[in-house]
Amino acid sequence: xxxxxxxxxxxxxxxxxxxxxxxxxxxxxxxxxxxxxxxxxxxxxxxxxxxxxxxxxxxxxxxxxxxxxxxxxxxxxxxxxxxxxxxxxxxxxxxxxxxxxxxxxxxxxxxxxxxxxxxxxxxxxxxxxxxxxxxxxxxxxxxxxxxxxxxxxxxxxxxxxxxxxxxxxxxxxxxxxxxxxxxxxxxxxxxxxxxxxxxxxxxxxxxxxxxxxxxxxxxxxxxxxxxxxxxxxxxxxxxxxxxxxxxxxxxxxxxxxxxxxxxxxxxxxxxxxxxxxxxxxxxxxxxxxxxxxxxxxxxxxxxxxxxxxxxxxxxxxxxxxxxxxxxxxxxxxxxxxxxxxxxxxxxxxxxxxxxxxxxxxxxxxxxxxxxxxxxxxxxxxxxxxxxxxxxxxxxxxxxxxxxxxxxxxxxxxxxxxxxxxxxxxxxx
Amino acid sequence: xxxxxxxxxxxxxxxxxxxxxxxxxxxxxxxxxxxxxxxxxxxxxxxxxxxxxxxxxxxxxxxxxxxxxxxxxxxxxxxxxxxxxxxxxxxxxxxxxxxxxxxxxxxxxxxxxxxxxxxxxxxxxxxxxxxxxxxxxxxxxxxxxxxxxxxxxxxxxxxxxxxxxxxxxxxxxxxxxxxxxxxxxxxxxxxxxxxxxxxxxxxxxxxxxxxxxxxxxxxxxxxxxxxxxxxxxxxxxxxxxxxxxxxxxxxxxxxxxxxxxxxxxxxxxx
Numbered sequence: 001x002x003x004x005x006x007x008x009x010x011x012x013x014x015x016x017x018x019x020x021x022x023x024x025x026x027x028x029x030x031x032x033x034x035x036x037x038x039x040x041x042x043x044x045x046x047x048x049x050x051x052x053x054x055x056x057x058x059x060x061x062x063x064x065x066x067x068x069x070x071x072x073x074x075x076x077x078x079x080x081x082x083x084x085x086x087x088x089x090x091x092x093x094x095x096x097x098x099x100x101x102x103x104x105x106x107x108x109x110x111x112x113x114x115x116x117x118x119x120x121x122x123x124x125x126x127x128x129x130x131x132x133x134x135x136x137x138x139x140x141x142x143x144x145x146x147x148x149x150x151x152x153x154x155x156x157x158x159x160x161x162x163x164x165x166x167x168x169x170x171x172x173x174x175x176x177x178x179x180x181x182x183x184x185x186x187x188x189x190x191x192x193x194x195x196x197x198x199x200x201x202x203x204x205x206x207x208x209x210x211x212x213x214x215x216x217x218x219x220x221x222x223x224x225x226x227x228x229x230x231x232x233x234x235x236x237x238x239x240x241x242x243x244x245x246x247x248x249x250x251x252x253x254x255x256x257x258x259x260x261x262x263x264x265x266x267x268x269x270x271x272x273x274x275x276x277x278x279x280x281x282x283x284x285x286x287x288x289x290x291x292x293x294x295x296x297x298x299x300x301x302x303x304x305x306x307x308x309x310x311x312x313x314x315x316x317x318x319x320x321x322x323x324x325x326x327x328x329x330x331x332x333x334x335x336x337x338x339x340x341x342x343x344x345x346x347x348x349x350x351x352x353x354x355x356x357x358x359x360x361x362x363x364x365x366x367x368x369x370x371x372x373x374x375x376x377x378x379x380x381x382x383x384x385x386x387x388x389x390x391x392x393x394x395x396x397x398x399x400x401x402x403x404x405x406x407x408x409x410x411x412x413x414x415x416x417x418x419x420x421x422x423x424x425x426x427x428x
Numbered sequence: 429x430x431x432x433x434x435x436x437x438x439x440x441x442x443x444x445x446x447x448x449x450x451x452x453x454x455x456x457x458x459x460x461x462x463x464x465x466x467x468x469x470x471x472x473x474x475x476x477x478x479x480x481x482x483x484x485x486x487x488x489x490x491x492x493x494x495x496x497x498x499x500x501x502x503x504x505x506x507x508x509x510x511x512x513x514x515x516x517x518x519x520x521x522x523x524x525x526x527x528x529x530x531x532x533x534x535x536x537x538x539x540x541x542x543x544x545x546x547x548x549x550x551x552x553x554x555x556x557x558x559x560x561x562x563x564x565x566x567x568x569x570x571x572x573x574x575x576x577x578x579x580x581x582x583x584x585x586x587x588x589x590x591x592x593x594x595x596x597x598x599x600x601x602x603x604x605x606x607x608x609x610x611x612x613x614x615x616x617x618x619x620x621x622x623x624x625x626x627x628x629x630x631x632x633x634x635x636x637x638x639x640x641x642x643x644x645x646x647x648x649x650x651x652x653x654x655x656x657x658x659x660x661x662x663x664x665x666x667x668x669x670x671x672x673x674x675x676x677x678x679x680x681x682x683x684x685x686x687x688x689x690x691x692x693x694x695x696x697x698x
Contacts, residue, residue: 041696041697041698042698043698080507083507083576083577086661086663087507087512087662087663093661093663093666093667094667094670097667238696238698242692243692243693243696246685246688246689246692246693247689247693249688249689250682250685250686250688250689252685253678253681253682253685253686254682256678256681256682257675257678257679257682260671260674260675260678261671261675263671264667264668264670264671264674264675265478265668265671267667268580273580273581273582273583273585274581276577276580276581276660277573277577277581286620303445303448304444304445304448305451305452306444306447306448306451306452308443308444308447308448313448316444320441320444323437323441327434327437330430330434333430333431334430334431334434336431371456372452372453372454372455372456373454375452376449376452376454379445379448379449379452380449382441382445383441383442383445383446386438386441386442386445387438387442389434389438390434390435390437390438390439390441391435391438391439391442394431394434394435413697413698414697417697
């Protein structure tokens with residue numbers, strides 16, 4: 001894999017030579033994240049978020065393993081065991097709040113990572129497989145986060161499980177049996193809590209496995225870059241180590257600062273007060289809302305209020321919600337433009353920013369009660385969401401006339417420095 | 429193939445949504461209760477914010493007195509142990525004496541019959557009722573919630589608890605008949621549906637504070653709310669203090685990583 005000028009791994013120390021013959025893990029690391037992996041020299045800060053997502057996953061796995069040592073997955077005691085962690089376990093409050101806010105941080109960086117990919121066309125050939133595996137990771141993350149939110153067994157845990165598994169009951173004929181099979185009962189109960197705990201412990205390691213495939217698939221063509229022009233020769237690249245390890249190190253520092261500020265100074269801001277009330281199947285909260293990272297999809301679900309054709313509104317909502325993520329699998333083929341970077345796509349760039357605004361609007365609508373104007377705003381938002389990917393994008397990629405592009409990454413970098421220098425001398 | 433199919437699917441969703449817009453009324457059903465509902469009043473406590481918050485131990489002690497003498501008649505506090513009140517400035521001896529003042533459920537060691545014994549520091553605040561049925565039977569079928577987490581478990585937190593305690597009043601004259609409090613209910617505009625089963629719990633001078641503070645309804649409400657902020661998260665102050673250290677450490681770390689990043693890239697244009 002990678003480029004012919006990639007620095008070869010040459011172990012010096014006898015121990016490393018011995019290791020290289022028996023189990024070449026150091027060689028793997030050297031070629032994957034060391035000096036043996038040439039990376040475009042012009043990556044901007046948006047290329048930090050992949051590493052940050054990996055860091056967030058590691059934080060979740062480590063804090064999660066410690067939490068599992070003290071948590072009891074039994075409907076009778078789960079809520080109290082979380083309070084026991086908060087009050088009596090040494091630094092338990094820290095571990096628990098770090099895990100709780102770590103999930104939010106994970107989604108923040110992954111959403112930025114996804115939108116980076118959308119802006120810079122990272123899903124296009126030759127990196128389609130990287131994108132497809134990324135969507136798989138995103139789906140696994142959503143399943144893991146949902147099941148994790150059920151574990152404290154508060155009111156939102158219980159009613160969230162009730163609502164989300166209720167989606168399956170919208171499927172004709174088999175819906176209700178499928179829902180009962182998933183829950184292990186007629187309502188969320190001990191069987192549900194136990195299987196969710198088991199799967200919540202399993203899935204992060206599945207995510208880790210798919211991340212390895214994601215990186216493997218990335219390293220075959222090598223990283224993309226803000227110009228979207230493929231690497232042509234050695235001067236377009238720098239070795240990953242030390243150049244990007246240093247830059248990612250700084251990125252991790254900034255990420256941890258935000259994470260720490262949230263965890264220590266405002267740990268419940270992104271949560272919901274109702275989840276500090278123990279689960280009660282006889283009392284429905286006035287206002288059931290999912291965690292913030294699901295809100296845009298929840299708004300799409302609720303936007304469908306009309307029984308159209310032979311499908312009722314609820315089933316439309318469920319299909320649309322799943323479709324809103326599933327369509328990402330087809331993105332590399334929906335967008336037929338050969339130009340990757342939106343820097344050279346004047347028309348697509350406009351629609352990209354409308355999409356960003358649209359997803360934020362849907363998120364805002366998702367947390368509101370089913371009242372106007374939020375209903376119509378979520379309906380308009382959902383229309384744009386589907387129109388963007390399924391109608392606008394294929395048309396735009398056909399009619400758009402791209403801006404003139406530089407011949408190579410190096411040319412783009414040197415041109416940027418030339419204009420920087422001339423504007424600096426002009427202002428001087 | 430993907431593009432024409434995608435186009436058709438997209439058209440399907442868009443049509444369903446356009447029809448949904450056309451069939452959804454643009455006006456909301458009027459919610460009368462909403463007009464009478466009030467937003468909680470802000471309550472300032474020593475433990476607020478991130479700028480050197482601290483526990484006002486005198487206030488927490490007064491608050492615990494209000495809980496013990498008033499609230500505990502109906503409300504449990506089952507996440508809080510007697511040993512925990514060390515945070516409030518009590519000595520080990522005082523905690524032992526305080527715990528002894530409570531009877532906790534036990535088993536008679538000779539007969540195995542249910543019995544009670546004096547509380548120990550390791551015991552938790554006992555519940556006023558044996559179970560939910562007993563609690564409902566004694567309270568007109570309403571269940572008094574456990575108060576341990578109440579300031580975290582309600583939208584508005586401490587502000588809401590303080591406002592609710594001081595918010596009992598006569599219903600306004602223009603209140604529609606269907607919103608008027610029924611038998612055994614009490615009007616309080618801070619409560620979600622305006623009428624709650626709890627009677628106004630505090631009256632002027634209901635407790636006698638050892639430190640001479642005047643026991644007005646407002647003062648007692650503030651004190652007991654401050655106490656309930658502590659019961660909801662006894663580690664709150666510690667959390668913020670540790671946060672300062674961690675944040676400071678990471679700030680230095682981040683500056684160093686930035687400098688090394690600049691240093692490594694100094695010879696490369698990018």
